[in-house]
Amino acid sequence: MYAVAEVIDDLCVANKGCRLCIMYCPEANTIIFNKEKQVAEVVEERCKGCELCVVVCSAAKHNAITLVHR
Numbered sequence: 001m002y003a004v005a006e007v008i009d010d011l012c013v014a015n016k017g018c019r020l021c022i023m024y025c026p027e028a029n030t031i032i033f034n035k036e037k038q039v040a041e042v043v044e045e046r047c048k049g050c051e052l053c054v055v056v057c058s059a060a061k062h063n064a065i066t067l068v069h070r
Ligand code: SF4
Pocket: 007, 011, 012, 013, 014, 018, 019, 020, 021, 022, 039, 040, 056, 057, 062, 063, 064, 065
């Protein structure tokens, strides 16, 4: 089992300009802005489960990313 980050679309405020998770993720091109859906999106195959995106999103009180176990 391993952990990956997952965005809860309804809580994500990327449509208001938030890019915190995208800025802080240490893995290149792993969280991207989905222009169609206007939310941040995790590229699961690239995610290392480090939880940094969860920490920054929670610190900003959005709570829009969780770690899920596969
Ligand atoms: S930090 Fe949270 S609210 Fe901001 S873009 Fe990422 S998932 Fe969305």
